[in-house]
Amino acid sequence: MDDVITLDHREGPYGEVALRQRGADYEIIANGCFLMDTSDGRSERLLVRAALAELDDRPAPAVLIGGLGVGFSLAEAAAEPRxxxxxxxxxxxxxxxxxxxxxxxxxxxxxxxxxxxxIVEADLVAYVREAQAVYDALCLDIDNGPDWTVTDGNASLYSPAGLSACLRRLTPGGVLAVWSAQPSPAFEDALCAAGFTHVRTEEIPVRRGVPDAVHLARRPG
Incomplete structure (x- = not known):
């Protein structure tokens, strides 16, 4: 087993957050819950890549990435000139x-x-609800999924009101992509009930356990 070294540990308004190093990799822990590490990154990159694939050929689409994490989603977006x-x-x-x-x-x-x-320093749930900006894609990865949130307040993002706010932040035909540590049929149903179309889930096999998932949906054009 690789030794685990805590590089930084802070208490903030949302609880405890820590950065740890395990061998050559780094991992983020929030309130004692493992969030992500640098060992793979396929599903975090797919989150952005799949959203772009769902869009039409509109020029220079704007993307909002919810959660900086270890940076894989941002790196994927910046590597794509579209x-x-x-x-x-x-x-x-x-x-x-x-x-x-x-x-x-x-x-x-x-x-x-x-x-x-x-880089916008803000709570994503509040930002989606209150901001005036609109985007062609929302790529959200702030929890271990709709069924396993890091803090209780994040649950409202996946509620009917939260999904309605996501719709308002999207341009017509825009794409919502949500990362999850496991597929959630209940969340697919919630997306449909909120008015999204073309709802589907892409699964990413992992070394152990259930696959990671990216839930995709569109705002009607």
Whole structure:
């Protein structure tokens, strides 16, 4: 077993967040719950890639990435010249610090310096509800899925009111992509009930256990 070293540990308004190093990889822990690490990244990259594939050929679509995480989704977006504006909403100052010249800069550094990229320090749930900006794609990865949230307040994002707010943040024909640690048929039903169309789930096999999933849906055109 690789030794685990805690590189940073902070208490904030949403609880405890820590960055740990396990061998050559880094992992983020929130309130004692493992969120993600740098060992793979396929599903986090698919989150952005699948959203772009769902869009039509509109020029320079704008994407909102919910959660900076370890930076895989941002790196995927910045590596694709088709994207226009790239906004990343992250509520934890610690996570932003770990990327800004910190250990995670090796994943996201070039993407952060891309002229299209903006890092917004805000709570995603509030931002989706209150912001006026609209996007062609929302790529959301702030929990272990709709059925396993990091904090209780995040659950409202997947509620009827939260999904209606997501619809308002999307342009006509825009795409919502939501990462999950396991497929959620109940969330598919909730997307349909909220007025989304073309609801489907892509699964990503993992080494052990149930597959990761990316839930995809469109705002009607």
């Amino acid at each position: 994207w226009g504006r790239i906004a990343v909403v992250e509520r934890e100052r610690a996570v932003v610090d770990w990327h800004t010249g910190g250990p995670l800069d090796r994943i996201s550094g070039a993407a952060q310096r891309d002229a299209r990229t903006e």
